[in-house]
Amino acid sequence: xxPVWLLLIWLVIxxxxxxxxxxxxxxxxxxxxxxxxxxxxxSSQITLQGSSQSFNVGRVRVRTNLYPAYHYxxxxxxxxxxxxxVINPILSRFSLMYPRxxxxxxxxxxxxxxxxxxxxxxxxxxxxxxxxxxxxxxLGSKRGLPLEFWQxxxxxxxxxxxxxxxxxxxxxxxxTIFLLAGIFRRSLAIALGxxxxxxxxxxxxxxxxxxxxxxxxALAYFGQILGRPSDGLRLLFLAAAAMLLVNPLxxxxxxxxxxxxxxxxLILICPRxxxxxxxxxKESIAAQLMVWPVLLINFxxxxxxxxxxxxxxxxxxxxxxxxxxxxxxAYVPLHLIVVIINYFG
Amino acid sequence: xxxxxxxxxLTLIGLVLLAWQQWPKPxxxxxxxxxxxxxxxxxxxxxxxxxxxxxxNNRVLDCLSRHLPFWDRQLELVIASHAEADHITGLIEVVKxxxxxxxxxxxxxxxxxxxxxxxxxxxxxxxxxxELIKGDRAAIGPIRLSWLWPETAGHELMAWSGGTDPxxxxxxxxxxxxxxxxxxxxxxxxxxxxxxxxxxxxxxLVTSSTLLEVEVLKVAHHGSKFSSAPExxxxxxxxxxxxxxxxxxxxxxxxxxxxxxxxxxAQIRRTDESGDVVIVSDGNKWQVLE
Numbered sequence: 001x002x003p004v005w006l007l008l009i010w011l012v013i014x015x016x017x018x019x020x021x022x023x024x025x026x027x028x029x030x031x032x033x034x035x036x037x038x039x040x041x042x043s044s045q046i047t048l049q050g051s052s053q054s055f056n057v058g059r060v061r062v063r064t065n066l067y068p069a070y071h072y073x074x075x076x077x078x079x080x081x082x083x084x085x086v087i088n089p090i091l092s093r094f095s096l097m098y099p100r101x102x103x104x105x106x107x108x109x110x111x112x113x114x115x116x117x118x119x120x121x122x123x124x125x126x127x128x129x130x131x132x133x134x135x136x137x138x139l140g141s142k143r144g145l146p147l148e149f150w151q152x153x154x155x156x157x158x159x160x161x162x163x164x165x166x167x168x169x170x171x172x173x174x175x176t177i178f179l180l181a182g183i184f185r186r187s188l189a190i191a192l193g194x195x196x197x198x199x200x201x202x203x204x205x206x207x208x209x210x211x212x213x214x215x216x217x218a219l220a221y222f223g224q225i226l227g228r229p230s231d232g233l234r235l236l237f238l239a240a241a242a243m244l245l246v247n248p249l250x251x252x253x254x255x256x257x258x259x260x261x262x263x264x265x266l267i268l269i270c271p272r273x274x275x276x277x278x279x280x281x282k283e284s285i286a287a288q289l290m291v292w293p294v295l296l297i298n299f300x301x302x303x304x305x306x307x308x309x310x311x312x313x314x315x316x317x318x319x320x321x322x323x324x325x326x327x328x329x330a331y332v333p334l335h336l337i338v339v340i341i342n343y344f345g
Numbered sequence: 346x347x348x349x350x351x352x353x354x355l356t357l358i359g360l361v362l363l364a365w366q367q368w369p370k371p372x373x374x375x376x377x378x379x380x381x382x383x384x385x386x387x388x389x390x391x392x393x394x395x396x397x398x399x400x401x402n403n404r405v406l407d408c409l410s411r412h413l414p415f416w417d418r419q420l421e422l423v424i425a426s427h428a429e430a431d432h433i434t435g436l437i438e439v440v441k442x443x444x445x446x447x448x449x450x451x452x453x454x455x456x457x458x459x460x461x462x463x464x465x466x467x468x469x470x471x472x473x474x475x476e477l478i479k480g481d482r483a484a485i486g487p488i489r490l491s492w493l494w495p496e497t498a499g500h501e502l503m504a505w506s507g508g509t510d511p512x513x514x515x516x517x518x519x520x521x522x523x524x525x526x527x528x529x530x531x532x533x534x535x536x537x538x539x540x541x542x543x544x545x546x547x548x549x550l551v552t553s554s555t556l557l558e559v560e561v562l563k564v565a566h567h568g569s570k571f572s573s574a575p576e577x578x579x580x581x582x583x584x585x586x587x588x589x590x591x592x593x594x595x596x597x598x599x600x601x602x603x604x605x606x607x608x609x610x611a612q613i614r615r616t617d618e619s620g621d622v623v624i625v626s627d628g629n630k631w632q633v634l635e
Contacts, residue, residue, distance in 0.1 A: 050381070051402040051434070066402065066434060067458040123442050124418065127410035131442075146407045319352070331415055332359035 010241055018248035025249075028059060028094055032084035038096075041107065042074045045205050048144045061095040071116070072205050073107020091252055111202035115139050125327045130334040133162060137317055138324045140164025140204035149338070152345025157288060157295070157306030161317050161337075164200070164210040166259045167287075169217025171318045172200050194218065212250070215239045216259045232267040236260070257294045265290030284310035305344050313337050367414040373488065373531040377563065377614075377622040378408035381591030383431035386538060386563060387412060388529065393486045395422040397527070397538055399435030401591075406438055408621060419444040421485050425463075426540035427524045428455040431567075433463050440466040451495055451523045452476045477525075479555075487531060487628070493555045494526035494546060521566065522546055528559070532628020537581055539565035539572070547577035556580045560631060561624060562611065564588045568598020578609035585633065586611040587622050 044056035046069075054063040055070060062078060070076070080099025086092045119141055123131040129149040135141040142163050145153075153159045160167050176196040180189040197214050204210040219235045240260055243250055250256040270286035277285075288307045316333045323330035369391050378385040380400030385408060388395040394413065399405045420443045425433050428450065439445075440463065448467060454460060467474060477483065481492045524540025537559045543566065550556055562583035565572035567590040586606045588598045598615065606613055614622045614633065623634040 048403065050404075065458065067437070067462045069462065120441065123438075127413065127415050128406045129410070130415075144403060146404070148407075329353075329356050329360070332356045332363065335363060335415070336359075 010245070014244060014248055017245060021247070021249050022090060025059070025091060028082070029084065029092065031082050032092075032094070034082060035079065036082050037077065037079040039077050039104075040075070042070060042072055042076065043205075044207055045072060045142060046070060047142055050147065059094055061093065062099065062101075063095065063097050064099065064101060068103075070101075070103070071107050072112045073109050074103055075105040075107070077102045077104055088252065091249065111199065112205060115141065115203040119143065122327050126331060126334070129338055130331060133334050133337065134320065134327060134330060136162030137168065137320050140168060140200065140210060149341070152341050154299075155303065155305075155345045156309040156341055157291075157303060158309055158313060158341060160258075160262075161313065163255075164204040164207075164213050166213045166217035166263055167314075168317075168321075169197055169200065169214050170221050171321050172196050173218060173221050175318055175321050212243055212256060213259055215243070216263045219263060233264075236263055236267060254294060254298055258291050261290040261294060262287040278311070280314040281307075281311040284314060309340060309344050312340055363415065369414060373534065373626045373628065374412065375536060375561065375624040375626070376408065376412050377587045377589055377616055378405055379591075379616040379620040379622075380404040380408065380435060380589075381617075382567065382593040382597070383434070383591070384426065384540070384563070384567075384589045385435060386589070388485075388488055389413070390486045390488055390531070392417055393421045393488075394419075395424070395485050395488065395490075396420055396436075396439065397424045398426050398432040398540075399437075399439055401431040401434050403435055403438050405435035406442070409439070409443070411621065412623075418442070419446070422447045422449070422483070424448075424525065424527070425450040426538070427451055427520045428453060428457075428460050428463075429520055429541070430457060430459045432540070434459045437463045437466050440470060440472065445470070445472050448472050448474050449477055449525070450474050451520075451525060453520060453523050455520060489530045491528045492525065493528055493550055494542065495523045496549075524565075526550065528555075528557070531626055534626040534628060534631050535559040536561035536563070537583070538563045541566040541569075541572075543569070543571045544574040544577070547572065547574050551576050551580050558582050561585045561587065564598070564602070564606065566597075567593070567595075568602045568615075569595065570599040570601040573602045573605055575605055575609070578605060578611070582609060583611045585624075586613050588613065588615045590615055591617050 038057060038060060040057040042055045042057055046053050046055045048066065051066055052063050053066055053070065054061060056062070057076060057078060060082070078096060078099050078101050080096040083095050083097060084092045085095065118139060119135045122134045125131070126134060129146050132143065132145045135143065136145065140163065145162060153162060173193040173196065176193040177189045180192055184192070197218060201210050201214045216236070216239065219232065219239055222232065222235065243256070265286040266283060269289060270282050273282045273285060284307050288310060316337050319333045320330050320337075323333070369389065371391055374389040376387040376389070378387060378400065381402060381404060383401035384398040385400040385405040386397040387408060388397075389412060394417075396405075396409070420439070423436065423439065423445050425436060425448075437459065440448075477492050479492055479494055479496050483490045521541040521543060522545070524542045524546070525538075526540060526542060526546070527538045529536050529538065535557070539562070547565070559581050560583065562581060562585070564586050568588045590597050603613065616622055624631055625634060626632075
């Protein structure tokens with residue numbers, strides 16, 4: 001079959017899926033500003049902001065007081081007034097602010113349990129924001145970063161080091177393969193690297209954003225070691241096409257746009273940059289150049305600092321990942337990252 | 346391999362340098378933490394710390410991280426002045442993350458999610474809760490503490506133990522009137538912590554003549570107009586009044602209170618305007634760090 005036909009078939013399925021997804025959203029639209037009761041499991045990580053916590057239950061974002069504390073996977077009955085926030089002409093976001101919540105059943109997932117144990121251990125040993133930064137880098141957890149530090153990360157274009165991003169997935173895979181390459185055959189090391197990424201994704205709650213990052217990160221890694229940019233690009237487009245079939249609304253997701261473009265830059269631009277630049281700086285330039293338009297449109301800012309800051313810290317992040325079992329030592333690179341980001345932020 | 350060892354060596358050198366940079370000085374450091382609408386007060390002498398209240402969120406953790414060296418994960422004494430959310434919410438994570446030698450609270454439960462979470466965290470880490478009342482004294486290193494309030498021990502059973510259902514106050518009784526009031530001193534330098542007491546309790550403190558003149562006052566109840574009466578301020582004549590306050594719908598701190606503090610001759614610092622208010626003292630002289 002010719003590629004054109006494949007593309008057409010894909011397009012038809014995509015449009016049908018897109019329509020049905022929008023319809024589901026419109027159904028919720030009709031209930032906006034009305035009292036509703038929903039039953040469901042928490043399907044995202046819990047984010048703590050100031051005196052509140054928020055999480056997703058299905059399509060709805062829920063915000064409530066810090067306590068009682070909820071966890072990924074908890075089965076809840078929630079009643080409140082559905083609020084609608086328009087993101088663009090055809091899509092809106094739904095939220096329940098401080099609704100009445102009843103916990104029906106506590107979630108229990110061994111990977112999430114493991115993640116929470118590690119998180120608690122880091123916060124026993126390290127001060128803030130180093131403890132949250134460590135949990136962010138190693139576990140993709142964005143639970144409790146202090147607000148000022150979060151803003152500094154955003155300002156310097158380095159938020160991707162604390163959310164489960166394609167970059168972190170690349171680091172997990174790279175670190176595992178690097179550690180095991182001497183012990184096992186290379187193909188086995190790569191297989192174990194993929195296993196490590198799967199555990200990483202499971203611990204981060206298998207959120208769509210994380211699965212996407214895992215796929216993109218794995219692709220970026222293979223795109224680079226294959227050394228043939230064309231193969232990498234082909235894989236990237238294939239993965240993006242598959243993801244858009246699973247959830248067509250990803251196309252509006254800034255995270256999706258950012259990781260697609262950054263991966264694109266790593267595969268296509270990075271190898272063409274002058275050789276005298278350090279590897280970290282080249283990757284930083286390639287990825288940042290591509291994501292600029294998206295950042296500019298959505299956040300109204302694009303900073304030249306981003307390239308410099310990313311270039312400075314990208315080599316520290318893998319080191320922190322290496323030291324995942326030695327948080328005492330990891331304090332040094334973590335503190336260095338904090339100092340750099342606060343200085344530029 | 347050599348490269349890896351070099352990196353490790355570099356990290357260890359970094360660790361030593363950071364330890365040297367953060368080594369605590371032999372002086373008193375009194376920190377009124379900027380945690381929003383709520384109280385969190387930290388007192389430090391060398392490697393010993395006392396934390397009074399934890400604010401309405403987890404920002405107290407940032408305050409601890411800013412003022413403690415990175416290796417110190419132990420708090421010698423933690424005090425919950427009274428069990429309201431704007432004083433205890435932050436303590437829940439503090440209890441989970443720090444090793445706490447002594448925990449003091451008043452013997453009153455509060456039927457809120459925050460109180461239950463704090464009680465659960467304390468039980469989980471097997472920390473005993475004790476109550477100190479009027480007339481009691483304690484010392485952490487060279488920091489002296491004496492209790493001016495509450496007056497009597499609440500009940501036979503501590504509200505803060507697992508198992509038994511805590512007795513819960515009726516809706517009309519406010520926990521504020523059970524707030525611990527602590528007079529603290531380091532050498533010649535004295536300061537008064539007032540929790541959320543109102544003028545009624547202040548009047549009792551004035552008549553019982555347990556008060557003395559202090560250098561620094563933690564203004565009661567975030568600058569509420571129902572606290573900080575002129576007679577009380579005259580009795581303690583503070584040189585500096587610190588208001589722990591954030592964005593709120595109560596109008597704290599109120600113009601009335603600010604006026605009374607000014608009339609009493611006190612300088613005013615607010616955590617919502619200055620961030621952490623940090624005072625250092627050698628036991629004789631004292632100053633506010635800018």
